[in-house]
Amino acid sequence: MYTQAIDLPQGTKDEAARGPRSLKEAEYEAEFDARIARGDFIEPKDWMPEAYRRTLIRQISQHAHSEIVGMLPEGNWITRAPTLKRKAILLAKVQDEGGHGLYLYAAAETLGVSRDEMTEALLSGKAKYSTIFNYPTLTWADIGAIGWLVDGAAIMNQIPLCRCSYGPYARAMIRICKEESFHQRQGYDLLLTMMRGTDEQRALVQDAVNRWWWPSLMMFGPHDSESMHSGDSIKWGIKRISNDDLRQKFVDATVPQAKVLGVTLPDPDLKWNEQRGHWDFGKIDWDEFWAVVNGHGQCNRDRLAARVKAWEDGAWVREAAVAYAAKQAQRERRAA
Ligand SMILES: [Fe+2]
Numbered sequence: 001m002y003t004q005a006i007d008l009p010q011g012t013k014d015e016a017a018r019g020p021r022s023l024k025e026a027e028y029e030a031e032f033d034a035r036i037a038r039g040d041f042i043e044p045k046d047w048m049p050e051a052y053r054r055t056l057i058r059q060i061s062q063h064a065h066s067e068i069v070g071m072l073p074e075g076n077w078i079t080r081a082p083t084l085k086r087k088a089i090l091l092a093k094v095q096d097e098g099g100h101g102l103y104l105y106a107a108a109e110t111l112g113v114s115r116d117e118m119t120e121a122l123l124s125g126k127a128k129y130s131t132i133f134n135y136p137t138l139t140w141a142d143i144g145a146i147g148w149l150v151d152g153a154a155i156m157n158q159i160p161l162c163r164c165s166y167g168p169y170a171r172a173m174i175r176i177c178k179e180e181s182f183h184q185r186q187g188y189d190l191l192l193t194m195m196r197g198t199d200e201q202r203a204l205v206q207d208a209v210n211r212w213w214w215p216s217l218m219m220f221g222p223h224d225s226e227s228m229h230s231g232d233s234i235k236w237g238i239k240r241i242s243n244d245d246l247r248q249k250f251v252d253a254t255v256p257q258a259k260v261l262g263v264t265l266p267d268p269d270l271k272w273n274e275q276r277g278h279w280d281f282g283k284i285d286w287d288e289f290w291a292v293v294n295g296h297g298q299c300n301r302d303r304l305a306a307r308v309k310a311w312e313d314g315a316w317v318r319e320a321a322v323a324y325a326a327k328q329a330q331r332e333r334r335a336a
């Protein structure tokens with residue numbers, strides 16, 4: 001998973017504060033703009049505007065954090081999966097998310113930020129990650145709902161990123177999207193299986209869909225009119241489709257799937273609009289969204305505490321790796 005356009009003020013110096021640009025810099029910038037216009041990739045050693053670099057660092061690191069924190073709600077169910085097959089699928093999915101986090105941290109490192117800086121930002125609560133992972137997984141049906149809706153929303157968000165202008169990010173997204181597609185399908189398959197089961201199972205599925213539907217729509221971030229960095233991101237070829245357009249695509253794709261599944265999406269205003277050729281849907285509770293962004297979701301504290309504990313428990317591994325590397329270097333020096 002999951003980018004989310006949580007465009008927040010950075011509190012870092014802006015372009016104006018950096019003083020006038022040199023002639024050379026203006027030339028580089030013109031070349032950069034021309035490359036973006038041609039649809040070329042920008043690579044790590046290429047010149048890029050500072051704001052482009054900062055935007056990418058913010059977005060890619062938020063995305064990486066989301067993958068890593070996103071392992072927690074589902075990891076919670078690995079030991080309680082109902083069958084060996086479902087356990088193997090869930091294990092593979094959660095491991096994929098860990099892998100996505102690692103590719104993305106590596107992609108962000110090519111922009112000059114260190115893994116330690118990113119980790120510190122996450123653990124101190126400074127960095128954001130997708131709001132969706134601050135909701136609890138209460139029943140086994142939640143695992144299906146996450147795959148279907150949360151990974152489904154992530155795919156909508158992430159497919160356009162395979163054509164993003166920054167090469168390392170775009171290339172990481174190609175593999176990630178293939179894996180997300182498996183995640184979405186296993187979730188849908190899980191829910192279909194439960195829907196063919198008992199009345200109790202069907203009730204669990206409906207309850208999970210009721211709880212995950214609105215938070216999934218929030219994954220696309222604020223309305224375009226309130227999304228601070230969207231304009232620049234679109235100009236730079238980082239973002240290809242706006243938050244509201246992606247959200248609409250997701251709703252349009254999901255409504256027919258809900259019908260096949262036999263569940264009701266919890267929105268009385270959901271209806272087909274012949275004129276627009278899209279599904280109309282109700283108002284998102286933005287107060288809830290911002291409360292979760294600002295740390296007041298049901299699980300914000302638990303999620304961060306789990307990451308801090310993992311970091312502290314893993315300290316001995318990092319220390320051992322550093323000691324081993326030092327020993328190897330010493331041996332090589334002696335041999336030389
Ligand atoms: Fe992922």
Ligand SMILES: [Fe+2]
Pocket residue numbers: 001097151154179180183
């Ligand atoms: Fe996923």
